[in-house]
Amino acid sequence: MMNRFKYPALKKALSIAIVMSSITMYAESTYADETSCSPFTPLVKGQEDFVYVWTLGMKGLGDESDKLVTVDVNPNSKTYGKVIAKVSVGGRGEAHHMGFTDDRKFMWAGALDSNKIFIFDVATNPAKPKLVKTIKDFASQSGIVGPHTFYATPGRMIVTGLSNAKDHGGVTALVTYNNAGEYVSTTAMPTSGGGDGFGYDVAINPNKNAMLTTAFTGWNNYMMDLGKLIKDPEAMKQFGNTTVMWDYKSMKPIKIFSTPGAALEARWSFNPGDNWAVTTTALTSNIFVYKQDDKGEWQQHKVGTIGDPSKIPLPVDIALNSDGKSMWINTFMDGTTRLWDMTDPLHPKETYTKKIGNQVNMVSPSFDGKRVYYSTSLVSNWDMKGQVNDQFLKSYNWDGKELKLAFEIDFIKEKLGRAHHMKFQARDLKTLQPLQASIDSKIKLASN
Amino acid sequence: MNKNMKYLSSISLRVLIGLAIFLSVGFLAWSAKSIYVKGPTEFFEEKSYVNKITNLPEPGSYTLQKIFTVPKLSVLDTKGQLQPISKYTKGKITLLTFFYDRCSDANGCPYAMVLFHKVKNKLEKNEKMRNSVRLVHISFDPARDTPMMLAGLEKRSSDLVKNGKSIEWDFLTTASVDDLLPIVDSFGQNVDINMNPRLGDKTLTYSHVLKAFLIDDNGNVREIYSTNYISVEMLLNDIQTLYLERSSK
Numbered sequence: 001m002m003n004r005f006k007y008p009a010l011k012k013a014l015s016i017a018i019v020m021s022s023i024t025m026y027a028e029s030t031y032a033d034e035t036s037c038s039p040f041t042p043l044v045k046g047q048e049d050f051v052y053v054w055t056l057g058m059k060g061l062g063d064e065s066d067k068l069v070t071v072d073v074n075p076n077s078k079t080y081g082k083v084i085a086k087v088s089v090g091g092r093g094e095a096h097h098m099g100f101t102d103d104r105k106f107m108w109a110g111a112l113d114s115n116k117i118f119i120f121d122v123a124t125n126p127a128k129p130k131l132v133k134t135i136k137d138f139a140s141q142s143g144i145v146g147p148h149t150f151y152a153t154p155g156r157m158i159v160t161g162l163s164n165a166k167d168h169g170g171v172t173a174l175v176t177y178n179n180a181g182e183y184v185s186t187t188a189m190p191t192s193g194g195g196d197g198f199g200y201d202v203a204i205n206p207n208k209n210a211m212l213t214t215a216f217t218g219w220n221n222y223m224m225d226l227g228k229l230i231k232d233p234e235a236m237k238q239f240g241n242t243t244v245m246w247d248y249k250s251m252k253p254i255k256i257f258s259t260p261g262a263a264l265e266a267r268w269s270f271n272p273g274d275n276w277a278v279t280t281t282a283l284t285s286n287i288f289v290y291k292q293d294d295k296g297e298w299q300q301h302k303v304g305t306i307g308d309p310s311k312i313p314l315p316v317d318i319a320l321n322s323d324g325k326s327m328w329i330n331t332f333m334d335g336t337t338r339l340w341d342m343t344d345p346l347h348p349k350e351t352y353t354k355k356i357g358n359q360v361n362m363v364s365p366s367f368d369g370k371r372v373y374y375s376t377s378l379v380s381n382w383d384m385k386g387q388v389n390d391q392f393l394k395s396y397n398w399d400g401k402e403l404k405l406a407f408e409i410d411f412i413k414e415k416l417g418r419a420h421h422m423k424f425q426a427r428d429l430k431t432l433q434p435l436q437a438s439i440d441s442k443i444k445l446a447s448n
Numbered sequence: 449m450n451k452n453m454k455y456l457s458s459i460s461l462r463v464l465i466g467l468a469i470f471l472s473v474g475f476l477a478w479s480a481k482s483i484y485v486k487g488p489t490e491f492f493e494e495k496s497y498v499n500k501i502t503n504l505p506e507p508g509s510y511t512l513q514k515i516f517t518v519p520k521l522s523v524l525d526t527k528g529q530l531q532p533i534s535k536y537t538k539g540k541i542t543l544l545t546f547f548y549d550r551c552s553d554a555n556g557c558p559y560a561m562v563l564f565h566k567v568k569n570k571l572e573k574n575e576k577m578r579n580s581v582r583l584v585h586i587s588f589d590p591a592r593d594t595p596m597m598l599a600g601l602e603k604r605s606s607d608l609v610k611n612g613k614s615i616e617w618d619f620l621t622t623a624s625v626d627d628l629l630p631i632v633d634s635f636g637q638n639v640d641i642n643m644n645p646r647l648g649d650k651t652l653t654y655s656h657v658l659k660a661f662l663i664d665d666n667g668n669v670r671e672i673y674s675t676n677y678i679s680v681e682m683l684l685n686d687i688q689t690l691y692l693e694r695s696s697k
Contacts, residue, residue, distance in 0.1 A: 040674055042657065103636070154677055182516065207501055209505075247503070247505055249682070250511075251510075
């Protein structure tokens with residue numbers, strides 16, 4: 001694991017870690033979209049300085065290439081609301097999701113079609129990420145295609161697959177790398193005991209040694225035109241209908257649940273003591289919550305319905321808010337964001353809706369919940385076509401009652417591409433603190 | 449009247465200052481005891497803040513991944529002799545972490561020290577485990593954590609059990625930051641020097657996320673722990689899992 005991306009970590013580390021006393025630190029572990037980060041990753045708890053947008057290249061637009069776009073989102077900055085950097089990776093490979101390493105110094109970003117994984121240095125100069133390594137043998141090494149979620153664990157990165165290299169169907173696996181980008185192992189999604197072998201997202205609760213995975217569909221479907229797919233009854237059968245609770249330490253399934261309709265994003269509430277997880281299903285518009293019963297056995301609860309399921313609003317991204325008491329849910333087809341009260345996770349209620357655009361996919365609230373960012377692209381062949389193909393990053397201010405537009409960047413007008421996954425970064429990594437849910441409240445030791 | 453008032457004010461002020469000094473000294477003494485007391489039995493004996501990680505699998509019922517192999521590097525032992533790191537990462541099951549002696553981050557080095565002591569105490573009760581496992585601390589503050597200083601720490605940490613029943617516990621350092629760089633880099637241990645925000649110069653504290661590494665007999669890192677993913681039970685289970693794996697070969 002020597003020579004991590006050919007520049008020594010400590011040399012950078014020794015550089016600067018100026019203590020930003022003006023940035024609020026919270027002793028308690030409450031945070032917002034950072035819930036979509038791994039609990040092993042330090043979190044941006046103050047004002048985020050940058051939003052990185054993993055952007056799909058569009059034919060005939062700009063350099064046509066997938067790229068990592070950096071947007072300045074600090075209201076005190078002269079370039080607030082502007083694109084300040086972009087790194088093209090060369091070609092279009094269906095850029096999709098990304099995730100920080102456990103030290104938040106590197107960003108791994110995947111492409112669902114080319115199966116390439118791009119590793120960016122986002123610490124040396126967070127305002128200007130630099131591509132430092134490309135993993136090109138993901139498919140040949142693991143037998144898996146469609147690297148989707150990048151979920152940091154200590155010293156490693158779990159990459160969920162969407163498909164496999166053999167038949168491009170939905171049977172897939174979790175692939176683990178070390179932080180140097182070296183392949184470690186492949187863990188198959190269960191295909192027996194009720195498992196369908198499909199995969200999509202992963203989320204870990206360290207305190208419970210529990211890991212939840214969800215299930216989507218294979219390359220054959222996610223690369224197919226959406227209009228054609230919907231009219232293909234056989235193809236429509238090829239969606240995941242299960243979720244799996246795992247023993248994280250042993251990487252063995254504990255329980256397989258029937259979760260019809262392709263469960264997508266998996267999130268754990270990090271509110272201390274909560275220990276429940278949530279997901280939503282794309283095709284059936286349901287909300288499912290996972291919680292242990294009195295005997296300690298994990299149970300799945302169907303707790304809500306999003307919009308009118310008969311119209312297939314297509315729930316896509318979700319984001320739990322800072323204290324686990326509310327959750328943003330986006331529905332792609334009607335371009336609407338919805339706020340759900342999760343105070344009682346087994347009886348949640350929709351409390352607010354707003355149309356964001358003709359289509360909307362990702363949602364990322366800030367740590368304090370006062371800023372909410374939206375982006376548009378789902379996958380290139382499923383995005384809307386023509387004039388209604390909105391591609392933007394929109395930033396809103398949330399006052400607890402109303403979303404008010406702060407700025408908008410039209411990614412087509414700027415010749416960037418399709419705006420997909422967003423991640424926050426801070427200018428000074430010393431403003432980040434590790435998640436310490438089980439320790440902070442109990443320790444009273446002095447610190448110098 | 450004014451004179452009397454001034455006198456009384458003066459007395460009150462002195463009493464208040466005296467009380468403040470008394471309370472400050474008392475608080476500092478209490479704090480120091482909590483953090484820095486390194487006596488044989490009191491050493492970080494705090495019990496309440498150990499992570500509670502539930503639902504762990506039985507030792508031996510799972511296989512730990514081979515995450516990476518410790519590369520060929522050199523360290524300084526407590527006699528100031530240059531040694532290959534393999535001397536401390538092969539031949540036994542090794543639990544290794546990075547630290548610096550001045551660290552007072554409750555979630556960093558002191559916390560790891562608590563856990564290592566607890567693991568040590570448990571393992572020393574079993575002769576086979578005692579002889580099969582070692583603990584290693586490597587400093588990332590070579591300027592201050594000199595071999596001589598670490599020798600004292602090693603002695604205090606290893607001599608707690610008499611009659612040679614103490615588990616091997618090595619405290620290592622390097623000659624310079626340049627020698628340290630490839631080691632922390634190879635383990636992926638992030639560390640930052642905290643800067644004084646007003647003066648812009650270096651402070652004597654480092655910012656780092658606690659990491660500990662479990663290494664098998666052959667020098668392969670098999671598990672990595674961090675602040676919110678480490679507990680005594682988990683460490684013991686994983687050590688026993690590697691021990692059973694070795695025994696089955």
